[in-house]
Amino acid sequence: MALVNEHFLKLSGNYLFTDIAKKVNAFKATHRQADIISLGIGDVTQPLCPAVIEALHRATDEMATASGFHGYGPEQGYDFLREAILKNDFLPRGIHLDIDEIFINDGAKSDTGNIQELIRWDNSVGVTDPIYPVYLDSNAMIGRAGQKVDDRWSNVTYLPCNAENKFVPSLPDRRVDVIYLCYPNNPTGTVLSKEELRKWVNYALRNDTLIFYDAAYQAYIQDPEIPHSIYEIRGARKCAIEFHSFSKTAGFTGVRCGYTIVPKDLTAATLQGERIALNPLWLRRQSTKFNGTSYLSQRAAEAIYTPEGKEQVRATINYYMQNASRLVETFRRLNFEVYGGENAPYVWMRTPKGSSSWQFFEELLYGAQVVCTPGVGFGPSGEGYVRFTAFGSHERTEEALARIEKWFGK
Ligand code: PLP
DSSP states (O other): OOOOOGGGGGSOSSOHHHHHHHHHHHHHHHOTTOOOEEOOSOOOOSOOOHHHHHHHHHHHHHHTSTTTOOOSOOTTOOHHHHHHHIIIIIGGGTOOOOGGGEEEESOHHHHHHHGGGGSOTTOOEEEEESOOTHHHHHHHHTTTTOOEETTEETTEEEEEOOGGGTTOOOOOSSOOSEEEEESSOTTTOOOOOHHHHHHHHHHHHHHTOEEEEEOTTGGGOOOTTSOSSGGGSTTGGGTEEEEEESHHHHSTTTTOOEEEEOOTTOEEEOTTOOEEEHHHHHHHHHHHHOOOOOHHHHHHHHHTTSHHHHHHHHHHHHHHHHHHHHHHHHHHHTTOEEEEOSSSSEEEEEOGGGOOHHHHHHHHHHHHOEEOEEGGGGOGGGTTEEEEESOSOHHHHHHHHHHHHHHHHO
16 A cells, blocks of 8 residues: 655645636636736746747757757756856856856746755744745645644744835744745745845854745846845855746746756755765756756747847846836825835735735725735735736736726725
C-alpha cells in the first residue's frame, strides 16, 4: 500500500484563483449577459514585443536545420542568456556575479516553491503577511509549516504588513532560520527602501538566517532610490538567494523563463556545524530534477536585453503603470484608502465600511461586474483589503473604473 503524503491534506482544497473563478462562474450562471472585467488574477494582457517575436522566429528557423537544432541544453541555462543577465541586470548596479551563480528556470514559481528542498524539514520559517501563497504552500507540502489553525500555520512566524505599519514589516522577535521577502510586493504593491532592506540583511547575517528574496516585479520600480536586487546591499551574497522572472517584465507568462541567483558565498550548516555551500547543491538538484528551459524561451529572453528589446519592454511596463496610476487616482478621488501602484503593478485597497475581503469582492462583482482579488487569500493580514492589478488593457481598465465610479456613486 502506498501511503499518501498527508501534509497535502492540510492545504486548503483550492488555490485562491480557483475559488475566485468558482464565484465568478456562479455569478455568470445567473447573469448570462454580464460583461465581467477582471482586475483580479495577475496575468498580463499585452502581446510580446517585436524584438522577442523576431527572436522566437529566428530560433524556430534554426531548430528546423540539422546544424541549428538544439536538444537538451545545459540545466542551468545557456551562457548567452546568463551573460546578458549579468551585463544588464547586475553590472550596472555594481553587482558582480559569477556566471555559475545564475540558474535559468521556467519562471519563478517553480524555483520559489522548490528552493526549500535545500534546507532540512525542521527549519523555522518567517514570512511577511500578506504574501504570494506559493512560499507557504510549498513548505506545508513537506510538513515544515506545521498545522493549519485558523488560517495560520503553526510553525510559521507571520510578520504583518498593513496600513498601520506603512507596510514595512518589523524584524521577527525570535530567530527564524529562513525568511521569505518579496519586493516590490505581491499583493500590496509596496516596496522597501535600501535602509529597510539593509536591516533585513543585517538581521540575517547576525542570526544566520537564509533570505529567499523574490524580485519578480523589480522592473516596475520607478523610484531610483529603491533597490532592484538584494545584492545591492553589502553582505547579501552571504545570506540571500534571489528569484527573477521574465513573466511580468516582458510578458512571458506563457513563454516561461526566469532565473535564480545562488551566490557561491552562501552556506547552510549541518547538525555538526559544518558549513555547506548551497550553489553546488542547487546545481545538483536542478541537474537531477530539471531538464532546462527551452532554447526558444531562452533566445526570446535574450532579446529583451537588446537595445530595441529594452525600449519595447519599457514601453509595455509604462503602459501598465499608466493603468496603475489611473487606479490609484480614481480610488483616491472616491475616498478609498489605497496603497502600492507607484513602483509595482498592484494596487492594494482597504475595503470600505469594515467589510471583509470576500464581502467586498462579491459586492464589486454584483454591483459593477468587476473582479478583484480578496486580500485575505494572501494571508491573515490581508483581511479587510483587496488587490487590483494594472495588467489590463487601457480600455478595459477605464471601463472598470467608470463602472466602479457609477456603482459607488449610487
Ligand atoms: N513571484 C511572485 C511574487 C509572483 O507574483 C509570481 C506570479 O504571479 C511569481 C513569482 C511567478 O512567476 P512566474 O512563474 O510566471 O515567473
